Amino acid sequence: MFNYNTVSFEDSKKKLHTYKLLEIINSIYRQRQMAIFNQDWNLVDELNFHGQILAEMMLQEDYRKSLHWQERRNSQLTRTSECEFCSRPAEVVHHNKYFGVLFMERLGIDLKSLCHNCHQTQHECINVISGKEIIQTESLKKVN
Numbered sequence: 001m002f003n004y005n006t007v008s009f010e011d012s013k014k015k016l017h018t019y020k021l022l023e024i025i026n027s028i029y030r031q032r033q034m035a036i037f038n039q040d041w042n043l044v045d046e047l048n049f050h051g052q053i054l055a056e057m058m059l060q061e062d063y064r065k066s067l068h069w070q071e072r073r074n075s076q077l078t079r080t081s082e083c084e085f086c087s088r089p090a091e092v093v094h095h096n097k098y099f100g101v102l103f104m105e106r107l108g109i110d111l112k113s114l115c116h117n118c119h120q121t122q123h124e125c126i127n128v129i130s131g132k133e134i135i136q137t138e139s140l141k142k143v144n
């Protein structure tokens with residue numbers, strides 16, 4: 001499956017050097033940790049809003065380096081340590097969708113623990129609807 005539009009969009013994003021946004025998103029993450037500690041939920045909402053805009057601008061490979069994503073990934077793998085398709089040890093955390101959830105992914109809802117094999121199968125079966133919304137194919141659950 002080769003999607004020319006997706007590839008050229010990712011290439012364009014590379015030229016924007018989105019790794020430079022990493023420090024900013026990490027700073028927003030730390031501010032959010034403080035805001036959560038202080039139970040300042042208005043500030044948490046505001047920081048989530050800003051963090052999500054940044055996250056959507058970043059290349060996935062850069063976003064994955066963020067403190068936020070490392071925390072989400074570890075929490076998801078701790079919560080569900082077995083692949084949700086085949087029950088082998090999970091190695092990757094997969095996004096059920098990207099838009100509207102980045103920087104505030106819910107464990108087990110927006111994220112899925114998978115082994116490398118099932119993750120690859122999952123991506124081969126993903127349908128891209130209107131260039132943005134990503135849905136998973138139900139038939140995948142029969143694989144393995």
Ligand SMILES: [Zn+2]
Pocket residue numbers: 083084085086087088114115116117118119144
């Ligand atoms: Zn698996």
Ligand SMILES: [Zn+2]
Pocket residue numbers: 093094095119123
């Ligand atoms: Zn994935």
